[in-house]
Amino acid sequence: MDSDSPQPEPTPVPPSTDPLTNQFTSLNDLAHELTSLQDLANRGSWLSILDKVNRARSLSLLNTPHDHLTYLAYIVLSFTKLRRFQEAQTELDSLDDFNSHHYRYETYPKIYPNRSGSMVPFSLRWLHALLPIKLGNRQEGLDRFYLLLDFVRERLNRNGNDESVKVWRKREVFVVNHIINQHLSNKELSVCLDLINALISRGNLDPALLSKLGYVQMQIGDLDGANVSFGKVEKMASESEENESGLRNLVSRNKALVYLVGKDYLSAVREYDECIERDGMDVVAINNKAICLMYLRDLSDSIKVLENSLERVPTVALNETLVVNLCSMYELAYVNHSDTKRTLSNWIARVAPDDFDSSCTRV
Numbered sequence: 001m002d003s004d005s006p007q008p009e010p011t012p013v014p015p016s017t018d019p020l021t022n023q024f025t026s027l028n029d030l031a032h033e034l035t036s037l038q039d040l041a042n043r044g045s046w047l048s049i050l051d052k053v054n055r056a057r058s059l060s061l062l063n064t065p066h067d068h069l070t071y072l073a074y075i076v077l078s079f080t081k082l083r084r085f086q087e088a089q090t091e092l093d094s095l096d097d098f099n100s101h102h103y104r105y106e107t108y109p110k111i112y113p114n115r116s117g118s119m120v121p122f123s124l125r126w127l128h129a130l131l132p133i134k135l136g137n138r139q140e141g142l143d144r145f146y147l148l149l150d151f152v153r154e155r156l157n158r159n160g161n162d163e164s165v166k167v168w169r170k171r172e173v174f175v176v177n178h179i180i181n182q183h184l185s186n187k188e189l190s191v192c193l194d195l196i197n198a199l200i201s202r203g204n205l206d207p208a209l210l211s212k213l214g215y216v217q218m219q220i221g222d223l224d225g226a227n228v229s230f231g232k233v234e235k236m237a238s239e240s241e242e243n244e245s246g247l248r249n250l251v252s253r254n255k256a257l258v259y260l261v262g263k264d265y266l267s268a269v270r271e272y273d274e275c276i277e278r279d280g281m282d283v284v285a286i287n288n289k290a291i292c293l294m295y296l297r298d299l300s301d302s303i304k305v306l307e308n309s310l311e312r313v314p315t316v317a318l319n320e321t322l323v324v325n326l327c328s329m330y331e332l333a334y335v336n337h338s339d340t341k342r343t344l345s346n347w348i349a350r351v352a353p354d355d356f357d358s359s360c361t362r363v
Helices: 034-042 046-058 065-081 085-092 122-134 138-156 162-185 189-201 207-219 223-239 245-261 265-278 283-295 299-312 320-333 337-351
Strands: none
Touching: 034 046, 034 065, 046 065, 065 085, 065 122, 085 122, 122 138, 122 162, 138 162, 162 189, 162 207, 189 207, 207 223, 207 245, 223 245, 245 265, 245 283, 265 283, 283 299, 283 320, 299 320, 320 337
């Protein structure tokens, strides 16, 4: 959950009062019991968050405008995670325009002395763009995402401190990634290339972004271009002073993807094995290794890879894509696959977070 620090205004403010760099004693200094909300969100306890927010509202525990907005962000996110999209939209509809003076710190000088800017959490702006897509209005959602991207870039173009620029640059990549994913789902690949190249031209040489560029290039058949993009990521990893497993795994997954396209599944498995050895919780590598083994007609080992990951790291490995693949393998491998899937479904019901879609087991 991105609870979002308040945004600075274009006029310079002293470091001690800059909301993006000010060091609060704890999250609870930002909003009522924010630490508890953050912990529940990290555990996927979205129903508990709804209970907590409703209790705080009924007992009038939210005493400041920022408290109200922060709790609203959590309740809208919780409804969205639980796929209760219309309820999430109803909560969002209770707000005025995000640019309203009601949502600015300087409107309440007695509550927020020496602070200025918008108190609207960035997560609310993101959810405002996402919800129309979830409700079936893709174009409206895309339009809102592009408006959000304009908003982020307008903030980036202001003169801010290094910490502020760093935050807004991360948000720029975050929003662009959501837009790219929407265009990818509709096979609008040329738009994806334009968006990624525009980000790179603005100085965003993020390894994940370059990898996504390579992925899109592979989709359009530009294997040479993809290899160049993946090569840049590998060069960044080799030059990195930190021996970061995440970056090295990204390099290995890129190599494995090239092998996959070339149907060299054994080589792909070797790359995924290296990823898993470095990071036993690399779910992408685990899932893709299992798929490669299935292509190699080793269905038994393919199933073992996924089952072992669920046993070892259930909170990490338990996602719908992995479970769908495991159930598909059960259907291919076993005559009595319904019983096996029912056992899996019962186990998931005990350990899964609130937002897990149990229908993916197809029981």
